[in-house]
Amino acid sequence: MATSKLIFILIQGIVLLSVLDFANAQGLKVGFYAKSCPKAEAIVKKVIAQTMAVAPSLAGPLLRMHFHDCFVRGCEGSVLLNSSTNQAEKDAPPNLSLRGYGVIDRVKSALEKACPGVVSCSDIVAIVARDVVVADMGGHWDVETGRRDGNVSSMTDALLNLPSPRSNITILKSSFAQKGLSAKDLVVLSGSHTIGTSHCSSFNNRLYNFTGNGDTDPTLDNNYIARLKMKCKPNDQTTLAEMDPGSFKTFDVSYYTLVAKRRGLFQSDAALLDDSETNTYVTNHATPKGKASFLKDFGVSMVKMGRIGVLTGNAGEIRRVCSKIN
Ligand code: HEM
Ligand SMILES: *[C@@H]1O[C@H](CO)[C@@H](O)[C@H](O)[C@H]1NC(C)=O
Ligand SMILES: *[C@@H]1O[C@H](CO)[C@@H](O)[C@H](O)[C@H]1NC(C)=O
Ligand SMILES: *[C@@H]1O[C@H](CO)[C@@H](O)[C@H](O)[C@H]1NC(C)=O
Ligand SMILES: *[C@@H]1O[C@H](CO)[C@@H](O)[C@H](O)[C@H]1NC(C)=O
Ligand SMILES: CC(=O)N[C@H]1CO[C@H](CO)[C@@H](O)[C@@H]1O
Numbered sequence: 001m002a003t004s005k006l007i008f009i010l011i012q013g014i015v016l017l018s019v020l021d022f023a024n025a026q027g028l029k030v031g032f033y034a035k036s037c038p039k040a041e042a043i044v045k046k047v048i049a050q051t052m053a054v055a056p057s058l059a060g061p062l063l064r065m066h067f068h069d070c071f072v073r074g075c076e077g078s079v080l081l082n083s084s085t086n087q088a089e090k091d092a093p094p095n096l097s098l099r100g101y102g103v104i105d106r107v108k109s110a111l112e113k114a115c116p117g118v119v120s121c122s123d124i125v126a127i128v129a130r131d132v133v134v135a136d137m138g139g140h141w142d143v144e145t146g147r148r149d150g151n152v153s154s155m156t157d158a159l160l161n162l163p164s165p166r167s168n169i170t171i172l173k174s175s176f177a178q179k180g181l182s183a184k185d186l187v188v189l190s191g192s193h194t195i196g197t198s199h200c201s202s203f204n205n206r207l208y209n210f211t212g213n214g215d216t217d218p219t220l221d222n223n224y225i226a227r228l229k230m231k232c233k234p235n236d237q238t239t240l241a242e243m244d245p246g247s248f249k250t251f252d253v254s255y256y257t258l259v260a261k262r263r264g265l266f267q268s269d270a271a272l273l274d275d276s277e278t279n280t281y282v283t284n285h286a287t288p289k290g291k292a293s294f295l296k297d298f299g300v301s302m303v304k305m306g307r308i309g310v311l312t313g314n315a316g317e318i319r320r321v322c323s324k325i326n
Contacts, residue, residue: 027312032123032146037115041127041143047107048131056249059132060196061099066129067189067305068098069122071179072161074309076150077122080104080322088153101323104128108322121322122147126306133298136195138251141299144306148316151325165202165266169274179308181301187278188301191285191294193269194255195248197240200232203265208234219270221262241265253290260286 033040051058069079072089079089080101090098104124111119123145130143163175176186206217207229216225231241242248243265244255255269259282264270272278285294317326 026307026310028144028146028307028310030142030144032144033115033119037111037118039114040111040119040145043110043114044107044124044127045131047103047110048128048135051103051106052132052135056135057197058100058103059136059249060243062103062132063129063192063195065098065100065104066125066302067192068158068162069125070305070308071175072158073150073152073154074311075122075126075147075306076309076311076316077120077125077147077319077322078150078153079125080121081151081153081325082323083153083155087155089155089158090153091155104322112320117318117320119318120147120149120316121319122149122310124322129302133251136249136251139295139299141302144303146310146312147306148311148313149319149322149325150311150316163268165198165268166205167268167271169271169278172268172271173275179305181304181308183275183277184281184297185301185304187272187281188294188297189305190269190272191253191255191298193243193265194253195251196243197248198243198265200236200239200241203228203241203267204232204234204236206267207232217267217270219262219267219273224263251295253285253288253294256282256285256290256294257287 048062065079066075068089069075069077072078079098081088081090083091090101104121107124107128108119108121111124123143126145126147127143130141134140161175163172167175172186173183176182181189206220207225208214208216210217216222228241232239244258247254255264258264259269259272262270262273264272272282284290320326
């Protein structure tokens with residue numbers, strides 16, 4: 001009797017385990033470090049809380065870093081690597097404006113002290129992206145971990161894989177589809193532009209020379225153009241503009257409010273109105289009532305993005321210093 005019960009429990013366990021395995025086909029799971037470095041996530045959270053207290057404007061770049069990491073060779077930390085010849089992802093134009101590498105280094109040092117050689121740089125980037133959203137009053141999601149770090153970083157790959165802010169909806173959807181992400185993921189993850197800043201150079205063409213005739217982008221609200229022109233002079237390469245003026249430090253739905261009013265900053269933001277599915281999402285989330293649904297969707301899409309091209313098991317390595325392969 002007791003034996004058959006034991007066998008039953010064992011079989012149940014195996015079935016359960018294989019279901020879980022299936023759910024995490026890529027080898028990632030929530031709580032991967034629970035045994036090997038139980039304080040890992042708490043350590044990240046603490047360093048990020050300290051950072052946000054003194055430099056809240058780093059939330060934007062730190063969230064964006066995970067996107068750039070995942071879209072170029074998969075989420076394997078290559079975005080962090082230095083190159084002696086300035087040919088790394090870091091050095092590609094869409095990335096030049098990424099900041100926050102020092103924060104990742106501080107998190108890594110703290111983790112190396114607690115559990116040397118255990119927590120990957122790619123997982124740090126993924127956890128940090130969640131923690132900065134939480135710090136900006138967004139929602140919490142469980143971050144899957146277990147990524148390992150890659151050893152190649154290429155500027156050309158970054159240029160080929162990161163969509164330009166001038167992309168139309170066709171290009172955006174296909175760029176996301178190539179990474180296994182849907183039109184819904186596109187419109188949800190673009191909601192990240194509710195925090196952070198942009199260089200004027202990323203959208204100045206819309207204000208001053210849209211088709212090469214000294215014209216403006218007809219899809220951008222005229223009053224907004226006037227306001228942006230006060231901030232951004234032609235050929236300005238240095239000024240930063242808030243992407244969601246007035247609430248650029250709050251992770252809320254005001255990005256969708258802006259896009260719905262034809263005040264999305266980039267052509268890629270405005271393009272979300274050109275597809276029926278993404279347009280409907282924008283419209284349905286353009287008021288504060290949409291916040292709970294957006295935050296929930298955002299966590300789901302971030303987990304999906306965090307699975308792109310990961311290295312798990314014995315692949316890759318655990319870097320000791322995030323800017324350099326072991
Ligand atoms: C859909 C395609 C996307 C395009 C074309 C795009 C483009 C851009 C551009 C051009 C900037 C401004 C960079 C600068 O001039 O300093 C920016 C900023 C930002 N992006 Fe995106 N992005 C996209 C998707 C995403 C995704 C998926 C995320 C995160 C999940 C994200 C998060 C951010 C954040 C947080 C900032 C603010 C960065 C800061 O404060 O420095 N973006 N994006
Ligand atoms: C990588 O480059 C950054 C900035 O140039 C520098 O601070 C850091 O020390 C470099 N890392 C390594 C391992 O050389
Ligand atoms: C989108 O952009 C691509 C590349 O610039 C272009 O080939 C295509 O015709 C554009 N599609 C639409 C619908 O405007
Ligand atoms: C606008 O773009 C056209 C074509 O690229 C260029 O010849 C012209 O000099 C630009 N004008 C301004 C004011 O930048
Ligand atoms: C880089 O990674 C590949 C595949 O993971 C491996 O074959 C190669 O030996 C690694 N090279 C270095 C320098 O670590
Ligand atoms: C896509 C993007 O953000 N491009 C910008 C990258 O940084 C350079 C230099 O600041 C800008 O000129 C690009 O517009």
